[in-house]
Amino acid sequence: MKEHGIDYIGMQSEAAKLSVYDLLSRKGFLSVPENQYLVFPGFCDVHVHLREPGFSYKETIRTGTLAAARGGYTTVCAMPNLNPVPDRVETLGQELDIIRRDAVVQVLPYGAITLGEKGEALADLAGMAPHVCGFSDDGRGVQSDDRMCEAMSRARGLGKVIAAHCEDNRLLRGGYIHDGAYARAHGHRGICSESEYGQIARDLELVRRTGCKYHVCHVSAKESVALLRRAKADGLDVTCETGPHYLVLCDEDLQEDGRFKMNPPLRGAEDRAALLEGVRDGTIDMIATDHAPHSAEEKSRGLEHSLFGVVGLETAFPVLYTELVRKSIIGPERLAELLCTAPRRRFGIPPDEGDFTVFEVSRPYSVRPEEFASMGRSTPFAGRQVYGRCVLTVHRGQAVWEDRSVLGPAGN
Numbered sequence: 001m002k003e004h005g006i007d008y009i010g011m012q013s014e015a016a017k018l019s020v021y022d023l024l025s026r027k028g029f030l031s032v033p034e035n036q037y038l039v040f041p042g043f044c045d046v047h048v049h050l051r052e053p054g055f056s057y058k059e060t061i062r063t064g065t066l067a068a069a070r071g072g073y074t075t076v077c078a079m080p081n082l083n084p085v086p087d088r089v090e091t092l093g094q095e096l097d098i099i100r101r102d103a104v105v106q107v108l109p110y111g112a113i114t115l116g117e118k119g120e121a122l123a124d125l126a127g128m129a130p131h132v133c134g135f136s137d138d139g140r141g142v143q144s145d146d147r148m149c150e151a152m153s154r155a156r157g158l159g160k161v162i163a164a165h166c167e168d169n170r171l172l173r174g175g176y177i178h179d180g181a182y183a184r185a186h187g188h189r190g191i192c193s194e195s196e197y198g199q200i201a202r203d204l205e206l207v208r209r210t211g212c213k214y215h216v217c218h219v220s221a222k223e224s225v226a227l228l229r230r231a232k233a234d235g236l237d238v239t240c241e242t243g244p245h246y247l248v249l250c251d252e253d254l255q256e257d258g259r260f261k262m263n264p265p266l267r268g269a270e271d272r273a274a275l276l277e278g279v280r281d282g283t284i285d286m287i288a289t290d291h292a293p294h295s296a297e298e299k300s301r302g303l304e305h306s307l308f309g310v311v312g313l314e315t316a317f318p319v320l321y322t323e324l325v326r327k328s329i330i331g332p333e334r335l336a337e338l339l340c341t342a343p344r345r346r347f348g349i350p351p352d353e354g355d356f357t358v359f360e361v362s363r364p365y366s367v368r369p370e371e372f373a374s375m376g377r378s379t380p381f382a383g384r385q386v387y388g389r390c391v392l393t394v395h396r397g398q399a400v401w402e403d404r405s406v407l408g409p410a411g412n
């Protein structure tokens with residue numbers, strides 16, 4: 001259905017479209033002439049860091065979910081590198097209490113794989129299973145083969161996904177950007193791609209043995225894409241995500257600024273091309289932001305000394321729409337699959353008919369981090385010209401984000 005400049009992407013039900021249309025009419029959005037709007041089901045980001053409990057000077061459940069709403073997301077999955085780490089029912093409960101009190105969109109926590117994310121004793125996976133979307137030690141790789149094997153066996157019994165941050169600590173050697181041309185030219189220590197794909201290769205063997213539902217976080221290297229393509233062809237129960245920055249930037253875009261530092265790092269141009277191919281051919285199932293806010297000071301220490309991580313919830317759609325859809329690399333339906341359908345399917349998160357988001361896509365604007373709802377402001381996309389401004393996000397029938405600066409005063 002396309003009426004009055006509105007395209008409905010990936011929205012199956014006619015009744016839902018009609019209720020969206022009705023709501024937009026009442027809100028006066030349709031009266032803005034010559035604008036084109038895209039309506040999607042609410043996005044689902046399976047990889048965000050909301051920093052609470054423990055690090056509320058970086059972000060809170062409140063500010064992180066407001067950022068999600070402003071980015072078109074109605075569901076986010078929160079990583080467990082918190083304090084306390086949600087590694088048993090009691091500590092998970094502290095996080096769930098804050099979510100219940102403060103979240104403006106749906107937040108599903110991950111439980112840790114190991115106690116304290118220390119990589120040693122396993123966390124209470126069975127106790128946490130009813131309350132979590134999956135298990136992850138995100139922020140670090142599980143170094144012990146035996147421990148990972150045991151975790152996969154337990155997760156398989158519980159029917160839960162293991163979402164793996166793949167990183168072999170033996171290969172890091174103090175690196176902090178990609179081990180490529182930029183690092184060599186500017187005298188930086190590099191992180192080799194094998195630190196990622198080596199651990200993916202190990203895990204794929206364990207998946208073969210255990211039959212675990214396995215998901216790889218933030219794939220960045222071309223070798224990783226090739227390994228995952230083969231594993232899927234072999235019929236393993238494997239999925240993966242990459243982030244918008246890995247699809248749009250590479251180490252040739254690096255600047256001497258902490259806002260270009262994240263883990264895994266921006267890799268080479270060939271890696272970026274392989275990721276785009278993976279998105280096109282379905283090897284890469286979904287796009288997640290790895291939204292990782294830090295304080296301004298923590299990101300002000302240049303490439304070597306800033307903390308790893310950039311924010312992403314408020315730039316993901318505009319960056320992907322501008323660089324992938326407008327450039328005809330993928331169509332809007334594929335983007336809806338990557339941002340909505342695939343993550344929900346994989347993690348067993350049912351869609352809500354009362355969740356949708358509306359983007360105005362006819363007028364360019366520049367990314368202004370000072371306008372973010374997130375407390376984190378560090379992004380490699382600052383100042384970039386993009387299309388796709390989120391004008392409305394509705395969660396369970398309630399508006400959780402509305403941009404009146406574009407649309408003028410409300411109708412009735």
Ligand SMILES: [Zn+2]
Nearest residue numbers: 138139165217
């Ligand atoms: Zn990670």
